[in-house]
Amino acid sequence: MSVVTTSPAPSWLAWLLLIAVASALLSLAYWQYQRADEKAAFMALQRERGQTAELSWLQAEQAPEVIANRPMGLRGRFLPEFTIALDNQIRAGRVGMELLVLFQPEGAANFVLVNLGWVVSDRNGGSALPTAVPSDGEITGVVHQPSRFITLGGPELHDGVWRVGRVETDYWAKAWQRPLVPWVLRLDATVPGGFARDWAPTQAQQIGPDRHRAYAFQWLALALAWCGCWFAFWRKGLVKQ
Template structure:
């Protein structure tokens, strides 16, 4: 009984090369997903640590020492408590923003901090649905007046930017409905002594009597998704290896037992 061997040609080496490349690519993608999961876990640990710290006040955000990039990064996601009065005449509505899968506006209003010489903090107050019959109509948002407004939230960077065509309305001072908002341009437009960071107001919907929803996305979530993707990529890598071994080695170089010897 001698094994049946088929001649090895160019097709065999091309398939071998394709299998090796496929296994390397899928294995690399699996490792990348694992690294993304590790980054998310590290970010979540950092968020938990910062969440356990005492809440800061508005003066910390407006302190000139907080303008350095390193100082700003250290304050992001910290709990914060603000006290002051709203400046509703400078309210901005960011368009095409979603919350729980529904499109609408993010409502941003500056808060003048209490105390002489205090600065201003831009507060991302929440989300409100829009009127699809009249896209230029502003939804009603109740803004409490007075100098004793208290806001609880967490420190955040500038609002995320969405794609907009050239000549969009992000820089138009006459429009309260905008696609994006640049803090530096907004500071120049309003003349306010804005802090370099913003605040995401927290709390259940309607807690402040403004009718806004505040179900902000959870930062650092999605670790299980990355592990699932990694499992899929590693599984595909193993499948490529298994198919290659079976069709290109076992069936090619090993003669079935039922076949008689030549």
């Protein structure tokens, strides 16, 4: 004869665990869905901007919030005494750095950092830090918004050049006493001088909207699986033979 006994209801701690884990997984799913929408909008904007004409300095100053990834032409002069190296940049498995030099556009009050490209780090088997910069005059490039990821440590002076983990235009504007625009110009590969400038997209930028949606589905499936397992383990204790 079977004896049916009811186990006590789950404790508040068990309910808390269920809700906390499920909420975390659902939050990750929602975040990936948001990333998919953002990436789709970004790719559409990239296509639109790729068909637009080259920006002028005046246009960039008037609408700095909508110029990212737009082509731009400038005329002016480089100030190589103001150089920073964006350290620990990996290309084809090699550690290197991107060199950025201050540029003064002709007739402008503000300055801009120009990314001359990538070189093998002199601290990882590379040659001495290059000092040559392109000739003064006309340059072309693409506007780039520096990453805002938090990095450990601050600028480090090594062999006469400041090494940084990220480009902070506000910091260098104060350090150099020069007004800087809040973006960087990546020098076009057709401009003489400079270094490796293929400007390959980052791994995160290569992920399309569909991949983000797939990740969102995976997190959602994990949330449902977690809830199912939780209830299954609880119900297992409800009936005893």
